[in-house]
Amino acid sequence: MSAGNSAMLQERYGRAPRRLSRRGWIWLGSVLIVLAIVALAWFAAAQPMASVQAKTTTSAIDEHGNATVRFTLNVAPGAATRCAVDARGEGQSQVGWKYVDVPAADVQSRTIEVTVKTVQPAMAGSVDSCWIV
Structure with a gap:
């Protein structure tokens, strides 16, 4: 060309x-x-995030100063969770804590009871937070 x-x-x-x-x-x-x-x-x-709600219902202190915490856990059925539970002493200082693994269940709402060992006598205990594992 x-x-x-x-x-x-x-x-x-x-x-x-x-x-x-x-x-x-x-x-x-x-x-x-x-x-x-x-x-x-x-x-x-x-993506919808699965909601986890935990609320302390009662806490009791035994003769050794350890805290027994009872809380209600609301999570989607079939979801395993881990919760952080703590014990508070005088002045709201943290005197003990524990991670609690809660296995999956078929119900949405459950009551969990946990005993938290402490290094000093506790005044109260509560569930701090929970998350899906």
């Missing part, structure tokens, strides 16, 4: 599409990666 024919074809049909340069491919790849990360974050945040 001669240069004259090439010029005539370009004039009639337009130029051939330009290929993307290396810099263009890098920019395109970067944009796609950022969009993928944003999409993953969006989908992860959109």
